[in-house]
Amino acid sequence: MTSPPDDRTLRDTGLAARGTGRVLMIGCGALAREILDLRDANGWTHLDLTCLPAIYHNHPEKIVDAVRAAVAEHRDSYSEIFIAYADCGTGGLLQAACRELGVEMIAGPHCYSFFEGNDTFAARDEITAFYLTDFLVRQFDAFVWKPLGLDRHPELRDMYFGNYDTLVYQAQTDDPALTALAETCAAKLGLRFERRLTGYGDLATHLRDWART
Structure with a gap:
């Protein structure tokens, strides 16, 4: 089993490739645990992983470059490269960049969609839901509370979240402690709480396809 770095490292630095496989996944640090869990559970020892800092979730303008x-950096070291981003x-x-580079990426608008399944997520058409994953529950303060200044100005909460009515926790794992923490996040935002045990969703499908390469 491969142990990923702690969440703070994945958030700020990412994950370096180990150079032990022939197929490389370049992914978001927020997906590192899920990708490594899937790889180890299925014995995909030929898959290697490197992750960009998860904090790019808050700065999508940095992702493409x-x-x-x-x-x-890695093209000459691997027979195939796949992009674990939507x-x-x-x-x-x-x-557009992936098409130009000749690499495949995950289909969908974002991880909330592919964790639930892109078709299922699109059919829900939820415009008043705020989503968290396992990683974002653990890193709620760093990704939501502090960047929005709510640690200093909690009175801004209703300005940011007044048009939301529900916090949806998309649980990749069945962890009571994480569920309790997600409920606390919902309470802090003044939102109704809903938990959906999504598992790995379309991420697992893509990894299975890539593992056959």
Whole structure:
């Protein structure tokens, strides 16, 4: 079993490739645990993983150039490279870059969609839901509370979240402690709480396809 770095390292630095496989996944640090769990559970020892800093979730303008740089850095070392990102706020620019680079990425607008299943997520058409994953529950303060200044100005909460009515926790794992923490996040935002045990969703499908390469 491969132990990923702690969440703070994945958030700020990412994950370096170990150079032990022939197929490389370049992914978001927020997906590192899920990707490594899937790889280890299925014995995909030929898959290697490198992750960009998860904090790019809050700065999608950095994703495309960082993916380009990672592909250029590793292309000569692997027979295949895949991108473990969806669009993730890049407005189609990541898809265009991947097409130009000749690498495949995950289909969908963002991880909330592919964790639930892109078709299922699109059918819900939820415009008043705020989503958290396992990683984002653990890193709620660093990704939501502090960047929005709510630690200093909690009175801004209703301005930011007044048009939401529900916090949806998309649980990749069945962890009571994480569920309790997610409920606390919902309470802090003044939102109704809903938990959905999504598992790995379309991420697992893509990894299975890539593992056959």
